Amino acid sequence: MAPRGRLDGREVIFEFMTLGQSVRVAAVDVATGEEVVISGPAGAAQSDLERVAARKLARRLAQTLGPENKTPRRGGRGVIV
Structure with missing residues (x-):
């Protein structure tokens, strides 16, 4: 298991904010600045x-940093997933 605060060797910052009976957790990848909440x-x-925030961040990074898995659309707008 990766050390806490790391994601495949990436440094991750977690921010916790209590709002009544719930907690808002932001996870930020230091290298890219990508943030999920x-x-x-x-x-x-x-x-x-x-753990949940780190998995969501890993998914977001895989989507944004992995364009080799996507096919460009005709006309240059967007990608086909």
Whole structure:
């Protein structure tokens, strides 16, 4: 398992903000500045919230940094997923 705060060797910053009975968790990839946000119950374990945010960030990075898996559309606008 990767060390906490890392994602495939990437440094990740987690920010937790409690809003009533829920927690807003932002995960930011330091190298790219890419950010994702999740929310969960305030009683949830911090490690569980970090894990969910890290997986969402990994998915976002795979989508944005992996254009070799996408086919450009005719006319140069967008990609076919």
